[in-house]
Amino acid sequence: MPLRIGIDVGGTNTDAVVLDGRRVVIAAKAPTSQDVTSGILTALTGVLHAVDADEVASVFIGTTHFINAIAQGRELGRVAAVRLATPPQSLLPMIDWPDRLRRVVDGGVYVCAGGAQFDGSPLNELDEAGLRGTARQIAASGVRHVALSSIFSTVNPEPEIRAEEILREELPEASITRSTLIGRAGLLERESATILNAALLDLAGRVIDGLEDVVAGAGISAPVLLSQNDGTVMTLDRARRFPIFTIASGPTNSMRGAALLTGIDHGVVVDVGGTTSDVGVIQHGFPRESTVAMSLAGVRSNFRIPDVLSLALGGGTHVAEDGATVGPESVGLDITREARVFGGDTLTFTDIAVAAGAAPIGDPAAVSDVPADTVRRALDIASDRLVRAIDKAKLTSAEIPVIVVGGGGPLLNAVPRLGDVIIPEHADVANAVGAAFAEAGGEIDRVYALEGTTRAAALESAKAEAIARAVDAGADPEAVRITDAEDVPLTHLPGGGAVHIRVKAAGPFRTLVAIPEGH
The missing domain is CATH 3.40.50 (Rossmann fold)
Structure with a gap:
């Protein structure tokens, strides 16, 4: 079976994986570089020593270039x-x-x-x-x-x-x-x-040229696609015109990867990174989308974006010496130099979790002198934040699975009151797995007049058109499915009323190389 490479750029690490079907062949991590692109090349090189570049059918990339530009107000x-x-x-x-x-x-x-x-x-x-x-x-x-x-x-x-x-x-x-x-x-x-x-358009042109050069420089001639906010992918041609649709691909890829690695299509996903923990919900294997305006660097906007709650709690989060304050500051990229378990002087959430008996990371002896009261206080604070975030994300009192992924995922083994969380194999590279497992998609978001038809007929028409768009984008006609559908009556419109319908369809690619431009 042709191989897929998935790459996801995070705030701390850039992860790469090779997938053979649903099986992870090899994974690699590299520190995220300031220019992002060189970190991608390092991670890509880390997986290519185990596979033949000629066997790679597609490369899927989730990048932080664009959200970083908005957050920093640079290169706009x-x-x-x-x-x-x-x-x-x-x-x-x-x-x-x-x-x-x-x-x-x-x-x-x-x-x-x-x-x-x-x-x-x-x-x-x-x-x-x-x-x-x-x-x-x-x-x-x-x-x-x-x-x-x-x-x-x-x-x-x-x-x-x-x-x-x-x-x-x-x-x-x-x-x-x-x-x-x-x-x-x-x-x-x-x-x-x-x-x-x-x-973002000028930056998009430069970034995409750079990504093409990186992949080609690694000896791969396969198509390169970018992860979208909704869990599907777009061609580079479309990404040049609509870079905004890629800015939330990080949390999306993690949630998609969680679904693939566990086989669970409905549940809460907690992605623990170096600086934050992102909490979201998967429905039918895709992230639940936000239905309200979201803020990007203080700008309210309402395009397709996953409904994710970000907490200032990650492996590099600062912890006060008495454990009474956790975050929001973080050592971020410098965790391997500043955290105590790595020989540094800063008490971080990683140090607290290791001191509490989580999976050994770095040198556990370096935190053996952290007072038990400090550990307890810090873990109680972390527990309160996570439990509230998970309950808020669920939108129901019913028990649903909680899947923990991300490089800091094992740290949550030390956090009380989380219940039986699921940490799958390869959880630390779930974001790259989600990128590699991306599917082709199609969406309809339109107001339908109901004069001469019915609400049910309009919904069925929208579903058929969404499926057709997904197939046109490369989805297997035999496997494409409706992943989300909603219809809202607009009774104030004339002519017998109208309905606002939004339908999304997705499916695995029937091939990995013939994807029409513009999708």
Whole structure:
């Protein structure tokens, strides 16, 4: 069977695995480098000594390049935000952004007449002449990226589509990102996601060129795909246009890997890293997606992203000498130099867990003098945080499996009141396993008018279209399945009402090499 390589870049380590079907052939870890790419090469080299590069059918990568850029406010492009609405507007794009990030990205805000009302009918006639004038202003400013949004474009995208055509005519060298291709209902949040995507485009081109060079330099000629936020993958061509859809691939890959390594499709997953623990839920083997706006570096946005709760609790988390304070500071990448079990002087959560009898890491004798009261206090604090997070993630009082993965997973063996958690073999590289086990997917997110049809018929139509999209993206027609479906009545719309339907389908690739561009 052709081999898959999965690579996942974390805050502390970059992990790589080779999968033969569902079997892990070999795994390797490398410290995450500042430039990310060289760490990927080191991890990739670590697994290639055991397999022939010619046997590799595909390489799947989950990278932190883009979320790091947003968090740090670095390597982002300036973006002109164009909104179709009724001028003037009081709540403008980026109005609620952190000042530091807005100063980096803000390339001007423009409002032109246009848009739709809540029922999809026209709000204003599109001011084409005014829009062309706006395009000339953008060209004169030197800004090369445009984020285009329209009032209620999730109900009626036509004004946005026509505006894009005009902007492309006037700005042939600029990128135009439409909000209906990025976000969901909620104007400010959808605009923010669209602006962030546009700001990442230049970086995306450089990163993807670098990833291609790294894989080719390792002697692999197989296709390279990037992990998406929803547990499926995209081609590099699509990633160049929509890098925002990859920023939460780390937690997603860990949850997908947990499902593969345990065979459990429904449960809570706790991914323990060096700095944080991410808690989420898998449903049908995929992460449950957030249904509310999420914050990225202080920016509220509403595109597809897993519903994950992050705790400031990881292997490198600082612990006070008396155990009364745990975090939020962490030694992060420096854990192998600063933690006491590795010869350092900083008391970390790893030291506490080792002192309590967790799996031996480093030199257990180095923490033998930590007072028992310190250990107890710190573990009680960690236990309270984890139990609350798990209960919050479950959304039910029923007992469901709790799967622990990540490099710091064994540390939770020392934490009381967690019950019978499952720590599978290869849990420390579950993120890379999840990347390698990615599937092809298709999604429909649309408002359907119910005039002349029924809600059930509309849902079935959406399911069929989602399956067709997954198959078109490379999924095996015999194995594709619906992984998520929801329909919300919109009784305020005319013509007998309407329904907002979101359906996701996914399935294993029928081949690992012939994936159409654009998916």
